[in-house]
Amino acid sequence: MASPRTARQRRRARRLRLTITSSVLLVLVVVVGISLSHSKTSAASNSAGVVRDRPTASPTSTPSQKPIPVATAKPEATMSMPPKPSSVTETSTDAGAAPVINHVNTNDRVVFLTIDDGYDLDPAFRDFVVQKKIPLTMFLVSQAAAVDPGFFSSIASVPGSSIQDHSVSHANLRGASLATQTRQICGNITAEKALFGKSPQFLRPPYGNYDATTQKVAAQCGLKALILWNVSMPSYKIYFASGNRLNSGDIILLHFRDHGGVKNMNSLLQTIHDQGFSVASLTDYIK
Ligand SMILES: [Zn+2]
Numbered sequence: 001m002a003s004p005r006t007a008r009q010r011r012r013a014r015r016l017r018l019t020i021t022s023s024v025l026l027v028l029v030v031v032v033g034i035s036l037s038h039s040k041t042s043a044a045s046n047s048a049g050v051v052r053d054r055p056t057a058s059p060t061s062t063p064s065q066k067p068i069p070v071a072t073a074k075p076e077a078t079m080s081m082p083p084k085p086s087s088v089t090e091t092s093t094d095a096g097a098a099p100v101i102n103h104v105n106t107n108d109r110v111v112f113l114t115i116d117d118g119y120d121l122d123p124a125f126r127d128f129v130v131q132k133k134i135p136l137t138m139f140l141v142s143q144a145a146a147v148d149p150g151f152f153s154s155i156a157s158v159p160g161s162s163i164q165d166h167s168v169s170h171a172n173l174r175g176a177s178l179a180t181q182t183r184q185i186c187g188n189i190t191a192e193k194a195l196f197g198k199s200p201q202f203l204r205p206p207y208g209n210y211d212a213t214t215q216k217v218a219a220q221c222g223l224k225a226l227i228l229w230n231v232s233m234p235s236y237k238i239y240f241a242s243g244n245r246l247n248s249g250d251i252i253l254l255h256f257r258d259h260g261g262v263k264n265m266n267s268l269l270q271t272i273h274d275q276g277f278s279v280a281s282l283t284d285y286i287k
Contacts, residue, residue: 085110089286091224097215098203101286102228103241104249110280111246111272112137114229115254116166116204118144121151125261134265135160137227137282139204141170142191149195156196160281163192165200165223174209181213186221201283202227225286229253236264238271246275251282 086108091099104112118140129136136155140163145152156163167173167184168191176184185203193199203218203226210226218226230241232253241247252268272279 085285093219096219098218098223098225100226103230104285106249109277111250111277112282113252113279117141118256120256120258122258122261126155128262130154130158133158135279135281137162139164139166141166142188143169145195162283163196165203167206170206172207172209173205173214174211178213181217185217189221233268246277
């Protein structure tokens with residue numbers, strides 16, 4: 001039979017074990033909670049609760065699910081000036097509707113980089129694309145751009161880069177009223193003119209969703225075209241229009257992210273370089 005002192009020791013030991021067990025459980029709950037809330041935030045919405053584009057591939061093709069190996073080598077040199085086009089796509093809004101373009105009709109060995117939204121700012125990514133002089137067509141949500149216009153201005157200072165219309169608050173335009181679409185599309189033009197001193201020429205409807213009203217409003221507000229895409233890179237994987245090759249005139253969809261942008265851009269530039277293409281400016285090819 002145990003002495004009273006030993007029994008007390010046993011009780012103390014049991015209490016200690018209980019305390020340790022519950023501390024471990026508490027830590028686990030907190031860790032799981034943090035990672036759940038983090039993944040929820042990065043998957044669906046920003047801090048303002050605005051739902052961003054789902055990672056998506058071409059609207060006109062079935063995406064290849066085959067991952068490409070992530071290149072580790074860096075492209076050899078800083079990009080030179082974007083090549084000048086051997087042909088230009090002339091747009092027309094004579095019919096009262098802005099045309100929809102998801103691929104540039106050219107035989108030049110060029111592709112176009114487009115990058116959307118602007119909620120998540122990564123200074124390392126900005127510095128990288130500015131230093132490498134990568135021409136980016138930025139489709140910005142004007143409410144997001146207004147938070148730190150200088151971030152986007154510095155990227156726009158790269159020759160061939162430009163700031164374009166992605167609506168005021170990332171609204172789904174398809175099926176929206178004329179008044180709503182006008183507010184979203186033309187309101188972005190007013191806001192971007194005030195922020196950057198220059199009006200956008202192109203609209204990318206959020207989610208790639210548009211209808212006849214979108215085309216009509218875009219034309220009325222002076223935009224030349226709706227620009228969609230036929231290749232996308234939601235994170236590190238490229239979803240090609242077909243197979244695993246780029247084609248002349250491909251329009252590649254990217255998003256501003258708060259991390260991983262430099263690594264993914266390096267990988268993309270490597271692929272573009274390896275397949276014999278260079279990055280050109282959309283504003284040079286579509287007039
Ligand atoms: Zn978007």
